[in-house]
Amino acid sequence: MPPPTTSPIHHSLPLTLIVATTPIRVASAHAHDETRLGIGLNGTLPWPRIKTDMSFFARVTSHPPQKGTTNAIIMGRKTYDSVPKSLRPLGKRISVVISRDTTGSVSEGVRKELEAKKAKMAAKAAEEGKEKVEEPGQDTDAIVMPSLDAALKELEGMEGLGKIFVIGGAEIYGAALRDASDGLKLHGRPVRVVMTNVIRKPEGGEEVPFECDTFWPLDSMDNVSGWRSVGSEELSEWVGEEVTWEWKREGECEVQMVGFERLG
Numbered sequence: 639m640p641p642p643t644t645s646p647i648h649h650s651l652p653l654t655l656i657v658a659t660t661p662i663r664v665a666s667a668h669a670h671d672e673t674r675l676g677i678g679l680n681g682t683l684p685w686p687r688i689k690t691d692m693s694f695f696a697r698v699t700s701h702p703p704q705k706g707t708t709n710a711i712i713m714g715r716k717t718y719d720s721v722p723k724s725l726r727p728l729g730k731r732i733s734v735v736i737s738r739d740t741t742g743s744v745s746e747g748v749r750k751e752l753e754a755k756k757a758k759m760a761a762k763a764a765e766e767g768k769e770k771v772e773e774p775g776q777d778t779d780a781i782v783m784p785s786l787d788a789a790l791k792e793l794e795g796m797e798g799l800g801k802i803f804v805i806g807g808a809e810i811y812g813a814a815l816r817d818a819s820d821g822l823k824l825h826g827r828p829v830r831v832v833m834t835n836v837i838r839k840p841e842g843g844e845e846v847p848f849e850c851d852t853f854w855p856l857d858s859m860d861n862v863s864g865w866r867s868v869g870s871e872e873l874s875e876w877v878g879e880e881v882t883w884e885w886k887r888e889g890e891c892e893v894q895m896v897g898f899e900r901l902g
């Protein structure tokens with residue numbers, strides 16, 4: 639069998655921020671209320687588990703651009719902590735946890751959880767009589783880095799790196815959007831946003847807003863604020879599967895996937 643193909647890093651590859659948001663009306667000092675995009679509540683998501691979005695996130699972030707490569711997901715330490723212990727670090731991706739911790743306790747915690755995950759995967763494979771659980775190159779790994787810049791530098795030095803996603807939370811999305819000042823790119827990468835719009839609308843009823851305490855850092859994502867909304871065909875190409883702009887119902891919620899690119 640030929641060895642898995644790996645490719646060098648192309649710096650024109652995008653950096654994709656992937657997020658699920660819900661519109662929240664907030665009182666403003668001006669005459670009109672403003673709409674902000676809520677993303678979190680009490681350290682977790684504002685809505686109950688939405689399978690459609692969870693599986694979309696899992697597929698898009700783990701699907702490598704080519705065989706033999708592994709995608710990376712960059713997240714703040716609080717977002718890492720918000721992932722259920724039994725699932726973290728997320729499989730078949732390189733988790734990069736950003737933390738200012740200098741005591742080593744965050745690194746130690748992540749390292750132990752990675753070891754436990756690998757042991758669990760090996761035990762499962764042995765039980766099923768398989769030698770390998772992962773495709774070549776589709777490794778599960780996790781590291782802790784002191785900043786987004788350091789994380790990107792570390793990833794760019796890795797062989798077999800696939801796509802890079804920033805998966806939140808608000809502080810890390812904010813850092814990525816702030817740092818993208820180099821010709822509106824970050825580390826030479828165009829910045830994209832793949833967003834799931836979430837609303838709660840019981841069948842036949844009115845929309846009922848969620849409660850949120852954590853928000854997407856931008857209040858608007860239109861041409862004026864420097865963003866281009868992409869069509870469903872382009873979004874499908876970005877995420878590697880067909881996406882339409884249709885709203886899909888799941889229980890009391892409706893979700894819709896959209897995409898934005900920073901205008902150069």
Ligand SMILES: NC(=O)c1ccc[n+]([C@@H]2O[C@H](COP(=O)([O-])OP(=O)(O)OC[C@H]3O[C@@H](n4cnc5c(N)ncnc54)[C@H](OP(=O)(O)O)[C@@H]3O)[C@@H](O)[C@H]2O)c1
Nearest residue numbers: 657658678681682714715716717737738806807808809810
């Ligand atoms: N809706 C969505 O798609 C989505 C996605 C992700 C998260 N969320 C939600 O968002 C909330 C968490 O977001 P958050 O903004 O509170 O936290 P966060 O961004 O996940 O993590 C914040 C932590 O990251 C580290 N950090 C932040 N900026 C840093 C920097 N410049 N340099 C080094 N380290 C830095 C710090 O870790 P230390 O304290 O360890 O130093 C900080 O406490 C949760 O409710 C979560 O469920 C929602």
